[in-house]
Amino acid sequence: MLTLHHCPGTCALASLIALEESGLAHQVKRVNLAAGEQHSEAYLKINPKGRVPALATERGILTETPAILVYIAQSAPAAALAPLDDPFELARVQAFNSYLCSTVHVAHAHGRRAARWSDDPAAMETMKAKVPQNVADCMRLIEAQMFEGPWVFGEHYTVADAYLLTIAGWLKGDGVDPADFPVVAAHRARMLERPAVERAMAVETA
Amino acid sequence: MLTLHHCPGTCALASLIALEESGLAHQVKRVNLAAGEQHSEAYLKINPKGRVPALATERGILTETPAILVYIAQSAPAAALAPLDDPFELARVQAFNSYLCSTVHVAHAHGRRAARWSDDPAAMETMKAKVPQNVADCMRLIEAQMFEGPWVFGEHYTVADAYLLTIAGWLKGDGVDPADFPVVAAHRARMLERPAVERAMAVETA
Numbered sequence: 001m002l003t004l005h006h007c008p009g010t011c012a013l014a015s016l017i018a019l020e021e022s023g024l025a026h027q028v029k030r031v032n033l034a035a036g037e038q039h040s041e042a043y044l045k046i047n048p049k050g051r052v053p054a055l056a057t058e059r060g061i062l063t064e065t066p067a068i069l070v071y072i073a074q075s076a077p078a079a080a081l082a083p084l085d086d087p088f089e090l091a092r093v094q095a096f097n098s099y100l101c102s103t104v105h106v107a108h109a110h111g112r113r114a115a116r117w118s119d120d121p122a123a124m125e126t127m128k129a130k131v132p133q134n135v136a137d138c139m140r141l142i143e144a145q146m147f148e149g150p151w152v153f154g155e156h157y158t159v160a161d162a163y164l165l166t167i168a169g170w171l172k173g174d175g176v177d178p179a180d181f182p183v184v185a186a187h188r189a190r191m192l193e194r195p196a197v198e199r200a201m202a203v204e205t206a
Numbered sequence: 207m208l209t210l211h212h213c214p215g216t217c218a219l220a221s222l223i224a225l226e227e228s229g230l231a232h233q234v235k236r237v238n239l240a241a242g243e244q245h246s247e248a249y250l251k252i253n254p255k256g257r258v259p260a261l262a263t264e265r266g267i268l269t270e271t272p273a274i275l276v277y278i279a280q281s282a283p284a285a286a287l288a289p290l291d292d293p294f295e296l297a298r299v300q301a302f303n304s305y306l307c308s309t310v311h312v313a314h315a316h317g318r319r320a321a322r323w324s325d326d327p328a329a330m331e332t333m334k335a336k337v338p339q340n341v342a343d344c345m346r347l348i349e350a351q352m353f354e355g356p357w358v359f360g361e362h363y364t365v366a367d368a369y370l371l372t373i374a375g376w377l378k379g380d381g382v383d384p385a386d387f388p389v390v391a392a393h394r395a396r397m398l399e400r401p402a403v404e405r406a407m408a409v410e411t412a
Contacts, residue, residue, distance in 0.1 A: 123329035
């Protein structure tokens with residue numbers, strides 16, 4: 001049994017969707033970020049980084065969304081959530097996930113988490129002010145250069161779709177009008193029709 | 207023949223070391239970041255993100271260090287650069303690489319690349335001021351929680367070692383005293399004795 005340490009509204013949603021798609025037995029354990037539970041002694045034993053997601057397996061804990069997503073895909077090959085037998089295609093999926101993780105999520109984080117990178121409230125405000133532009137730039141690049149359609153990698157639904165849905169779900173909060181990105185918006189609508197995504201969203205809003 | 211689009215002093219070093227370790231036929235093409243070549247029309251056709259590294263393969267271009275590193279490992283299984291047959295262990299390597307990519311490299315980037323996240327010069331100075339603390343926090347976590355020794359993953363040398371050497375090579379420039387992190391410093395010394403690393407460093411300083 002896998003246990004996903006999860007909090008609604010975070011990037012842990014991507015791992016939750018992947019688990020739901022995978023058919024692997026799993027449970028969700030909620031980490032109350034608003035109450036600071038991620039900094040508790042108990043949680044830091046699970047993930048010393050004090051973040052979600054963390055995936056507890058029978059062999060130990062895994063962290064970091066791109067790592068967890070490929071792990072889930074490899075653990076459930078029948079679900080075909082990544083091109084496991086093709087290193088080049090797998091690397092393309094990984095590159096997409098890595099871009100979401102290290103550029104798009106980071107662009108987003110400068111809104112509510114600017115205190116990570118500056119101690120000055122005025123500076124944080126300037127970072128927050130740039131979030132809409134940076135996130136919109138990322139979405140523009142995704143629509144123009146990366147997204148094949150109907151899924152991120154054409155006809156092949158992958159864990160990258162779960163991750164894109166997750167990050168693009170933050171657009172409004174980032175001050176970006178989702179209507180400006182019709183390809184991403186249509187992807188979202190397509191995703192929400194999948195039973196696995198529906199189940200994950202039910203956990204998310206429970 | 208693989209072609210690595212590379213610039214000295216950047217995270218492209220990790221991919222270069224992995225290529226040297228792999229035994230795969232490759233060449234290096236220098237991208238002059240100081241002259242802004244990454245924003246040229248020709249380079250944006252290679253990598254629309256305007257960054258290095260990019261790895262040109264016979265099937266197309268790959269970007270993002272964590273993706274390239276696992277691709278190289280999978281393309282040269284005899285070199286044993288990652289635990290390819292063990293999804294859990296591979297995920298641990300991937301989690302380490304993802305942490306370097308999305309947290310440590312990002313912490314570092316707030317020194318010289320703060321303009322990505324704010325348009326205000328005074329704000330950028332406050333970000334720069336916090337870099338030593340943030341990077342040191344990351345190194346502390348790596349030494350205390352992640353590094354097994356003698357390599358990142360114990361007796362198994364992996365692409366994660368190439369990536370750690372690369373990022374930890376920036377400590378002085380980040381205002382962190384490498385002597386404060388003896389585990390990372392010893393790892394560096396160990397790495398520099400490897401012929402593949404020596405060859406990569408020769409390209410780096412050519």
